[in-house]
Amino acid sequence: MGLFDKLKRAFGGGQAEAKPESEEKVVTENPAPQAEVESTPAAVEPATEEKTKAGQAEVNQENVETESEPEVEVAAPTPVQPAEVEEKVAPKPAKEVAANEETKRYERGLAKSRKGFGAKINALLANFRSVDEDFFEELEETLIEADVGFETAMKISDQLRDEVKFQNAKKKADVSDVIVEKLVDLYEAEGENEDNQLHFATQGPTVFLFVGVNGVGKTTTIGKLAHRYQAAGKKVLMAAADTFRAGAIEQLVEWGKRVDVEVVRKPEKSDPAAVVFEAVKKAKEEDYDLLLVDTAGRLQNKVNLMNELEKIQRVITRELPDAPHEVLLALDATTGQNALTQAKQFGEVTKVSGIVLTKLDGTARGGIVLAIRNELHLPVKLVGLGEQMDDLRDFNPEEFVYGLFKDLIAQR
Numbered sequence: 001m002g003l004f005d006k007l008k009r010a011f012g013g014g015q016a017e018a019k020p021e022s023e024e025k026v027v028t029e030n031p032a033p034q035a036e037v038e039s040t041p042a043a044v045e046p047a048t049e050e051k052t053k054a055g056q057a058e059v060n061q062e063n064v065e066t067e068s069e070p071e072v073e074v075a076a077p078t079p080v081q082p083a084e085v086e087e088k089v090a091p092k093p094a095k096e097v098a099a100n101e102e103t104k105r106y107e108r109g110l111a112k113s114r115k116g117f118g119a120k121i122n123a124l125l126a127n128f129r130s131v132d133e134d135f136f137e138e139l140e141e142t143l144i145e146a147d148v149g150f151e152t153a154m155k156i157s158d159q160l161r162d163e164v165k166f167q168n169a170k171k172k173a174d175v176s177d178v179i180v181e182k183l184v185d186l187y188e189a190e191g192e193n194e195d196n197q198l199h200f201a202t203q204g205p206t207v208f209l210f211v212g213v214n215g216v217g218k219t220t221t222i223g224k225l226a227h228r229y230q231a232a233g234k235k236v237l238m239a240a241a242d243t244f245r246a247g248a249i250e251q252l253v254e255w256g257k258r259v260d261v262e263v264v265r266k267p268e269k270s271d272p273a274a275v276v277f278e279a280v281k282k283a284k285e286e287d288y289d290l291l292l293v294d295t296a297g298r299l300q301n302k303v304n305l306m307n308e309l310e311k312i313q314r315v316i317t318r319e320l321p322d323a324p325h326e327v328l329l330a331l332d333a334t335t336g337q338n339a340l341t342q343a344k345q346f347g348e349v350t351k352v353s354g355i356v357l358t359k360l361d362g363t364a365r366g367g368i369v370l371a372i373r374n375e376l377h378l379p380v381k382l383v384g385l386g387e388q389m390d391d392l393r394d395f396n397p398e399e400f401v402y403g404l405f406k407d408l409i410a411q412r
Helices: 003-017 023-029 033-041 043-066 080-088 094-109 111-127 133-144 150-168 172-190 219-230 249-258 272-283 299-321 337-349 368-376 397-410
Strands: 206-211 235-240 262-264 290-294 326-332 354-358 380-384 392-394
Touching: 003 172, 033 272, 094 111, 094 392, 094 397, 111 133, 111 172, 111 219, 111 397, 133 150, 150 368, 172 368, 172 397, 206 219, 206 299, 219 235, 219 249, 219 290, 219 354, 219 380, 219 392, 235 249, 235 272, 249 262, 272 290, 272 299, 272 397, 299 337, 326 337, 326 380, 354 368, 368 380
Parallel strands: 206 290, 206 326, 235 262, 235 290, 326 354, 354 380
Antiparallel strands: 380 392
């Protein structure tokens, strides 16, 4: 079963129970049988009433007899029944509760994107009269505005030309379903061999290197991730290797105090590689489980940034041959297509292993995940679904699809 079929079953399955139009017409156009049914009880009403009176008399007689023996009426309570009820009401398994909570997180976090995406699709369908070339041109513009990416919009439009005819889609709901189906199918196909998991060292400290331009939520992501693994019992260390931006070091130090995690730092304008060297050395000598490294994001000077990142990675690899275990690019979801451009540019500067998509809950541009997967072929590994400490979540591809498209399926 494909991802779209699961989506359809999860959110559109209730429609199968709706009555077809022919049944509704039969009910409204043929009132005579209903009248006959109503007349039948009227014909037997006298007999029924007599039987009812007779039965009531017997009940009254029983009541009279029992009133003389009040002690018999006082029945002892039966505590067995509540116990039986408690035994039957079993608590939900912990995994099921956790899965439901994760679904709710994605639904809340993607609420703006879902509403915005649905509004764009519904506005398109409200204006079309026939599925012609003008419709497909407008569809391409609509998908691009929804931040699914230019290439993705072209692919979907081309596939729909044949699919709409093949499925003989004429109603607006049918056309909408085909659009969503193609988006989901393309998203699923592009991510067939995608690795969304974070990778850890089998021995010694794990090193995550974070890259990204200033202001995308990179340092906040590091702080939240430190809190997650600290709470899980891991020994976590952070390194403030963004030594060029004013306040970057202090920001990470403040996060360290907040989550009770130590930060390796040097004065502003220091060599970032020197900071990382000390952090890696400390992580090895003091048996840390995880080292999170913040870096500068001066993308406007790609040559210097590339040299700096290469030097940092050389220092890490010299001390820990298998590290860094992840190079995570932080992108701000609210920037839409600009995030896609940043991802392409950073891909030229360093070998990115995964994307951290921040501020997803604060934007209607969640469609950028489709563009990242379909155009960049980079796995999204972490998403920011809220401002709370535990709202930085591992990316779940199916939960994302459900959270983004469920209203378009459920309302059909």
